[in-house]
Amino acid sequence: MALFGRSDKEKEAVASSGVPQARPVMGREGYCRICKKRVMFTRCWQRPRPLAKCEACSAPFDNPVAVYAKTIPACPRCGEYLEQAGFEYGMCDGCGSKYEFVQGAKASLLPNRVQRDEMDKVGRAWIRE
Ligand SMILES: [Zn+2]
Numbered sequence: 453m454a455l456f457g458r459s460d461k462e463k464e465a466v467a468s469s470g471v472p473q474a475r476p477v478m479g480r481e482g483y484c485r486i487c488k489k490r491v492m493f494t495r496c497w498q499r500p501r502p503l504a505k506c507e508a509c510s511a512p513f514d515n516p517v518a519v520y521a522k523t524i525p526a527c528p529r530c531g532e533y534l535e536q537a538g539f540e541y542g543m544c545d546g547c548g549s550k551y552e553f554v555q556g557a558k559a560s561l562l563p564n565r566v567q568r569d570e571m572d573k574v575g576r577a578w579i580r581e
């Protein structure tokens with residue numbers, strides 16, 4: 453039995469080391485529509501690989517391919533918008549909102565739970581174009 457216990461632990465170690473880590477990238481300046489002004493995004497990162505579980509509610513995705521097949525991938529359980537492989541993200545220094553940076557396009561807000569609830573009340577148009 454001891455042998456099984458050990459091999460389970462090893463499997464666990466492999467699984468946790470296989471979690472895709474965000475890669476920090478240079479901070480940048482951009483427009484935050486929550487702060488309604490240009491702000492610094494000091495904390496920026498690139499997501500090298502698709503997520504295997506939700507960062508907000510930690511629900512694992514049974515079928516990540518299906519989850520990511522959507523135009524705007526979101527967690528099937530809590531609705532959190534997911535970071536996509538190869539994309540860059542940043543956190544507004546002013547309000548902590550998360551943005552997705554697309555080359556040659558305006559940064560788009562990835563609203564968190566509180567912001568999504570607000571959107572449901574007043575309509576989504578103001579927050580995500
Ligand atoms: Zn979730």
Ligand SMILES: [Zn+2]
Binds near residue numbers: 484487488549
């Ligand atoms: Zn902001």
